[in-house]
Amino acid sequence: MVVNSGSGSGALTADGPEETAATLRTLLPRADVRLCGPDDDLPALLAEAADRAAAAGGALGVCGGDGTVNLAAGLAVERGLPLAVFPGGTLNHFAADLGIDGMEATAAAVTAGRACGVDLGLAADGTGRRYFLNTFSLGVYPELVRVREEFEDRLGKWPALAVATARVLATAEPVTVRAGGRDRQLWLLFAGNGAYDPPGFAPTHRTGLADGLLDIRVVDGARPFARTRLAAAFLSGTLARSRVYHGARIRALDLEALGDAHRIAVDGESVPAAGPLRLTKARRALTVYRPATD
Numbered sequence: 001m002v003v004n005s006g007s008g009s010g011a012l013t014a015d016g017p018e019e020t021a022a023t024l025r026t027l028l029p030r031a032d033v034r035l036c037g038p039d040d041d042l043p044a045l046l047a048e049a050a051d052r053a054a055a056a057g058g059a060l061g062v063c064g065g066d067g068t069v070n071l072a073a074g075l076a077v078e079r080g081l082p083l084a085v086f087p088g089g090t091l092n093h094f095a096a097d098l099g100i101d102g103m104e105a106t107a108a109a110v111t112a113g114r115a116c117g118v119d120l121g122l123a124a125d126g127t128g129r130r131y132f133l134n135t136f137s138l139g140v141y142p143e144l145v146r147v148r149e150e151f152e153d154r155l156g157k158w159p160a161l162a163v164a165t166a167r168v169l170a171t172a173e174p175v176t177v178r179a180g181g182r183d184r185q186l187w188l189l190f191a192g193n194g195a196y197d198p199p200g201f202a203p204t205h206r207t208g209l210a211d212g213l214l215d216i217r218v219v220d221g222a223r224p225f226a227r228t229r230l231a232a233a234f235l236s237g238t239l240a241r242s243r244v245y246h247g248a249r250i251r252a253l254d255l256e257a258l259g260d261a262h263r264i265a266v267d268g269e270s271v272p273a274a275g276p277l278r279l280t281k282a283r284r285a286l287t288v289y290r291p292a293t294d
Contacts, residue, residue, distance in 0.1 A: 001033045001061030002049050004042055004068045007089045020063060020103075024086065027107035031061060043071055050075040059110070059289075063103070065089015066134060070267040073286055074131045077120065082287040084110050090149065094133045094267075097206045098290050109289040117284030118209040121193035123266060125274045132193055132266045133286075136279060138258070139188035139219075140172045142265035158235075161202070165231045174221025176259035177275075183259065185221035187230065187244075191279050192217075195249055200240035210284050213249045220244040252280040 001024060005017035021035045032052065036045050046062070050072075053060045060079075062072035063086035076083040086103045087095035098118075100106050109115070121132040137145075147164035148157075155163065174185040192215030196203030203215070219230070223244050233239040240247070258264075258275035265271070 001028075001031050001063065001084070001086075002036055002042075002046050002072070003033065003086075004036045004062070004064035004088060006036070006038060006042070007064040007068055020088065023103060024061075024063065024107075027103060028061075028110060033061075042068065046072055046075055050079050050081060053081050054079040059084055061086065061110075063088040066091065066093055066267045067269045069094055070131060070133055070269070073120065073133055076287075077131070077282075077285050082115055082289060084289045090153075097134075097209060098288065099293060100291060105291045106289055109291050112292075114292055115287050115289045116210070118286050118288055119193060119212060120282040120285045121191065121214065122280050122282055123264070123277060124280070125277045127274055130266050130271070131282075132191075134193055134267050135265070136191040136193075137188060137265045138177070138261045138263070138273065139175050139186050139221075140168055141188040141190055142263065142270050143168050143172070145265065145268060146270070162235055165234050169227045169231050175261040177255050177261055178257035178259065179253070179255050181256070187219040187221045188217075190217040191215065191253065193281070198237075198240075199247060200237055200245070202234075202237070212251060212281055212283050214251065214253060214279055214281060215247070215249055216253060217245070217247045220246065252278065254278050 003017055003021045017035055021033050024033050036042050050060050059082040060072055060076045061084040062069055066089055069085055073083055084106055085095050086106050087100055121136060123130045123136050144164050147167055148160045151160035151163050174187050176183050176185050194206045194209055194211050195213055196206055196215045233242050239245050255275060255277040258273050261273050263270050264273045
């Protein structure tokens with residue numbers, strides 16, 4: 001198990017990551033718990049832990065935010081390991097959708113051997129592939145999320161979203177991508193690993209993690225739509241009823257070229273973009289410990 005001390009607040013105890021690691025050792029006395037400090041290489045430490053778990057016929061554990069869990073999930077799939085997720089980030093979307101509300105819930109699932117298979121989203125281009133547990137996005141969405149999270153602790157979610165929308169849309173332009181044989185101007189493209197609720201700009205949760213579907217949401221940038229109207233639709237929750245909004249739940253999406261979309265976001269982490277790009281699903285590819293559900 002690896003505890004990422006660089007993650008957000010999440011389930012990390014008030015006394016800091018060292019105390020979190022000590023708590024995990026108490027909850028799971030047979031676990032080999034390693035703390036990733038600010039000077040450590042997190043991907044290397046997770047890879048070493050995954051190799052040790054595979055050699056021992058065990059499982060991989062991770063305590064961190066969604067970005068950290070994303071790294072661990074890829075290693076777990078590649079080595080055929082079950083994954084134990086301990087929420088230790090700021091938002092912990094994946095853990096929340098699993099029904100995990102704290103370290104004790106995951107530890108109880110591990111002790112009882114309760115697990116399930118969940119889908120993984122795949123974004124594959126000519127240089128390789130990236131997994132996403134939660135979401136993929138391009139256009140203004142990655143920057144909106146980044147700015148919102150910058151202000152969320154101080155202002156709260158919805159005021160922070162208002163600030164982010166005003167800042168980003170003041171200077172942003174639609175991106176041009178090629179899909180279905182023609183160029184399309186988009187303000188944003190969002191792909192969820194599974195069906196999200198509610199519809200529109202601010203999806204928050206999933207009830208299922210193994211439905212085989214991508215939740216695709218796009219906002220057309222080609223139609224006349226003033227920035228102020230776009231911002232108002234975002235903030236009022238009426239975007240889903242706008243003529244520029246389109247949604248579909250499909251099994252795969254091919255983007256033949258990314259044009260001027262230079263970056264994408266995978267589980268909230270912004271990375272360089274390259275095309276052509278295929279979005280698809282790996283059905284029940286990841287085994288993850290999960291608390292009992294009613």
